[in-house]
Amino acid sequence: MGGNGANTCQLVVPSATLSPxxxxxxxxxxxxxxxxxxAEQVCQVSSLWVTYSER
Structure with a gap:
């Protein structure tokens, strides 16, 4: 999978400038x-698993 380590799923937003x-x-x-x-990662993993199990 991606090796950039950016899978924390967080957005940095200056909340002081935004309304609630x-x-x-x-x-x-x-x-x-x-x-x-x-979900996309799970789909990729499950499709790989199906590919291996069909052999």
Whole structure:
């Protein structure tokens, strides 16, 4: 998998410049992006496993 070590799924946002609604929205977007990224990794791993098991 990627060796850049950037899989912490965190966005750095200066919360002082945002309204609470904007902060909540940013957090939801970050969480959705994190879930989608993890799901993509799981799909890659499971597809590799299927490829090996079909041999």
């Amino acid at each position: 609604e904007a902060v909540t929205l940013r957090r939801r977007i970050a969480l959705l992006a994190c879930v989608a990224h993890r």
